[in-house]
Amino acid sequence: MNKELYINGIGAISPQKTFDNSVFLEEVLSYSTNKMMCVDPDYSLFFDGRAIRRMSRILKFGIAAAMIAIEDAGKPELDAISTGTGFGCLEDSEIFLRNIVAENEGVVSPTPFIQSTHNTVSGQIALLLKCQKSNNTFSHKGFSFESALLDARLNALDYNVQQNFLVGSSDEVSTASYAIMSRMNIFRKEPCDNLAQLASSGKGVIAGEGAAYVVLGKAATENTYGRFVDVKMISNPKDEATIEKAIHAFLALHELSLKDVDIVISGLCGDESRDTLLKHCNEKVYTEQTIVGFKHLCGEYMTASSFAVWLGAKMLKTQQVPESVVLRNTARTPKTILIHNAYKTSHSLILLKQ
């Protein structure tokens, strides 16, 4: 059953300078606040000036990340587009809500309403590419991106004729979401250094955002980074035994055992209470693997796992594990990578291979 998909192009816009595929975390940006926001590429390379002024941040970085991945893959014709977004287009939703309040439901501009729809990023990508094929948007907390990945996996299993799928996610920090989640005590209170955050034990996460897309193809190309094998979502694992069983079963399904896994990309977010199960796995399950973190680079958000896929793909292609992401080094070369993410109590496993 050769139903694996090759990662043939990647694109990420994040709080790090990830938009340039020719480099790989050679420079790492540090933040001393509890909020990390995207480093913008030159958007005039992607959109005209009028569009840039009209578009919200999530539309700009979401669509541009997709375009970088498509360009990187050599602009193949796409057979499906699948996007995940936990919160959708927050900034436009907020503007529209505020306008309704301010005008007491009077005359309001439709633009933020139009752009607030959750499928705006995916729809705009289709519009720009004139792609009339399958187009899906998933919005389900920490499983938004994973559901989109599973959509591509189903495409690979369902249709032998289809060749290239664009899969990714986007989420933004908005003024209101940051204010509201601050009131909910979700973020770190004290000033924090993001680069030291995963090592320190504390309460609260650093707010993050970003977009990352991959082009998955049924055939390898000269640009192939590695393979995406499968994804597994684990809803609210009730204890350590449950998550361990799920990890072993997922690997066994692909005729692998733990010893075959070289690198674990762990979704530690720096909040003690949220990280309990992941820490357990890193200490007791992934004992021989090199453990890599990523949320100190992109922050915590519902679709941060797409950043981890970008990171994994880069490691597979360059065969490098940048010092800035290593949490525990067992000197394994990156051939088989398991991403184990958690967003609150939603755990997910994503398997990548060379």
Add this chain to the structure above:
Amino acid sequence: MPSAVYIVGRGVISALGDDLSGNRQSLLQSQAGIKAITRLNTRYSEMLPAAEVPHTNEALAAMADMPVTTTRTALLSMIAAKEAFDSFQLPDKLNYRAGFISANTVGGMDKTEDFMKEFAVDTTKGKLHDVIHHDCGAATELVAEKLGITEVVTTISTACSSAANAMIYAARLIRNGYLDWAIAGGTDALSRFTINGFNSLMILDNELCRPFDDTRKGLNLGEGAGYVVLASEKIVAQLAQQPTVKLSGFANANDAFHQTASSPEGRGNFDAMSGALAEAGLQPADIDYINLHGTGTANNDSSEGIAISRLFGKDLPYLSSTKTYTGHTLAACGGIEAIYSTLAIEEGVVFPNLRFQHQMKELEFEPQICLLEGKEIRHVLSNSFGFGGNCTSLIFSKVNE
């Protein structure tokens, strides 16, 4: 041919009724649920008719057995999903790999917009409890947890095609062995956000909507939830009562024309309908009834009608828009209309397109205007088209056809 996926349970709540039998009765009696708005607090209550579920949140919470503070989106979802779950007659059904694939467009917006009244003035104000279930996934999680479903739980948000895409996703998960059965469909509650949004686009009719009528002026919004239970052949083999309807074809396409408008020729609509036929291995002539997307906007009905003419030629099946009864329930419409499609097959009926009077100039056909009974309905095509160019068509077929 890929293995079939069967409809083994149903649940629905809309302005027509609180359950399947209530909806069925209103449809057969040609009773629309569109009226002046009484429940939602909006300045448009007397100006813009809508199809509200005629219950307060308190009443819905009692029906759903959930806290009264729950978002209306989740309450509607729970009531319909529970009916679907209970109607699925498989012993020990939670011992199988079960999924809940839901859909909504604005999540817990009904509470967020109350929160925003205070928050907009002072960001330290507003009850935080009103926004904890703002995201689309929250309603799905609450319902899945209450039903005890864990294997695959997710939410699709592709505007007005959301529930239809949820059913496709569930069917593909079942076909590929990820799930044995799944509850799939969608939910949406009426909100000021959507009323003001659609109103700002000037596509709401201040009278009762008239889909596929030349004098149509726009849509009426509605609310509700609709879910089917989809199951594999393996599960069906264990059921005492065999299902009568299966999901035989589906396709998701994109119009790639405009963020909110359909292409004049309905190219995405055409791709979705022809793709669903191909997937089902059927010809246009095999379709006995089309449950139209038929919102009542000038643009949708024209594009949809032109695409239907191109695909079906002059030999058209019966057609009607049941949004003439339920209003446009957005992410829920694909689920609610899937259930109406199964009723059409089971009972050999075609529900009329209410209030139709004038044939559209650009079309050579009219929708069905009176209730048809005693017809052999083997295959129904159900359309759901939305913002973002999202176009989805589903085909429901009588088992053994």
